[in-house]
Amino acid sequence: xxxxxxxxxxxxxxxxxxVTLDCVYxxxxxxxxxxxxxxxxxxxLVFLIRRNSFDEQNEISGRYSWNFQKSTSSFNFTITAxxxxxxxxxxxxxxEPSYNNNDMRFxxxxxxxxxx
Amino acid sequence: xxxxxxxxxxxxxxxxNKKSLKCEQHLGHNAxxxxxxxxKKPLELMFVYNFKEQTENNSVPSRxxxxxxxxxxxxxxxxxxxxxxxxxxxxxxxxxxxxxxDTQYFxxxxxxxxx
Numbered sequence: 140x141x142x143x144x145x146x147x148x149x150x151x152x153x154x155x156x157x158v159t160l161d162c163v164y165x166x167x168x169x170x171x172x173x174x175x176x177x178x179x180x181x182x183x184l185v186f187l188i189r190r191n192s193f194d195e196q197n198e199i200s201g202r203y204s205w206n207f208q209k210s211t212s213s214f215n216f217t218i219t220a221x222x223x224x225x226x227x228x229x230x231x232x233x234x235e236p237s238y239n240n241n242d243m244r245f246x247x248x249x250x251x252x253x254x255x
Numbered sequence: 256x257x258x259x260x261x262x263x264x265x266x267x268x269x270x271x272n273k274k275s276l277k278c279e280q281h282l283g284h285n286a287x288x289x290x291x292x293x294x295k296k297p298l299e300l301m302f303v304y305n306f307k308e309q310t311e312n313n314s315v316p317s318r319x320x321x322x323x324x325x326x327x328x329x330x331x332x333x334x335x336x337x338x339x340x341x342x343x344x345x346x347x348x349x350x351x352x353x354x355x356x357d358t359q360y361f362x363x364x365x366x367x368x369x370x
Contacts (some may be wrong), residue, residue, distance in 0.1 A: 143297070172355055183257050184298075191355065227347035230298065234354040242311070243354060245298040247283065 142166065143223060145246035152221055153254050160216045160249045162231030168192075171206050172213045173207065174232040184230065190214065221253045257369045258282040259362035261346050267368045268336065276331040276365045278346030287329040288359065289321060293341040304329060305352050326336045343367070 144163045149226045152158045164173065175187040188198065190207050220227055225244045228250045232243040259280045268274050269321040280287065303311035304323040318340075320332040329346055343364040349357040 176349075176361075182345075183259070184345065184347075184359075185257070186358050186360070186362040187357070192365075234353055236353075242313075242360075244298050247297050 142244040143246035145229075145231055145249050147249045148247070149250045149252070151252045153221050153255065154223060156253075157217060157219050158221050158253075160218075160231075160251065162169050162214045162216065162246060163238065164212050164214065164231070164233045166212075166233060166235055167236050168235045170218050170236060172182075172234040172236075174230075174234070175216050176230045176232065176245075178228040178248070180222065180227070184197065187216075218251075221251075223253050223255055224251045227253060256260065256308060257285070259346060259348055259360050259363065261344075261362040263292065263319075263365060263367050265366045267369075267370065268333070268337070269370050270336060272336075273334040276335065276344055276346075276367075278329040278331075278348075278362055280327055280346075280348035280360070280362075281327075284348040284350050285326050285351045286357070287323060287326070288349075289329065289331055289348040290345040290347065290361075292345055292364070294342075298303055298345070302331075303352060313320045333367075336367075338369050341367055341369045 151223050171192045173190045176184040198241045204217045206215045228248045230248045231246045262277045286305045291299045300313050301315045302321045307323050318335050322330040345364045346362040347359040349359045351357045
């Protein structure tokens with residue numbers, strides 16, 4: 140069963156629009172970690188955020204914000220006032236330490252294109 | 256630049272060839288990873304090394320053979336590959352292997368095409 144679902148395969152917006160990338164996860168653990176990574180055209184995955192299951196506070200970092208809701212098993216990512224440099228593939232991932240502390244289960248990714 | 260370099264960036268090989276992918280990290284980390292990113296599948300963990308010892312082999316076929324001579328270098332030796340092995344192979348490193356606290360830093364990947 141897929142542990143992390145990113146239902147949006149591709150999103151295209153115009154610069155300065157706000158955009159939300161959805162992530163829904165599945166776990167039976169009470170302790171788990173959620174991540175977002177950005178993969179620009181250069182290829183490397185860039186870490187954006189880690190959130191543990193006990194911290195449901197929303198987080199804001201500049202134009203980026205994350206909304207973690209355990210009730211709906213979602214960890215959505217919003218980019219405010221998007222820019223062309225935000226164009227990338229964004230991955231959500233889940234780590235379940237009781238299952239395997241080494242492994243992250245990645246979603247399929249959402250390709251975001253920001254047009255000027 | 257994330258501090259993790261991979262060579263070559265692109266590789267085309269036939270099914271009977273033997274080649275190796277190289278990863279080097281300049282971050283002083285102790286753990287290194289190989290991931291496979293296929294067009295049709297989510298990113299998959301292949302191998303994990305911690306202090307040069309392999310701690311994870313995620314049911315990877317034996318035609319992929321990892322080698323970690325020290326904590327800064329990781330190789331993936333390839334032989335008798337299949338066309339379905341064509342993918343982007345990503346290397347990552349982290350201080351330790353506890354994902355609860357240790358962030359993974361990724362290299363740019365090697366784009367492998369098997370003919």
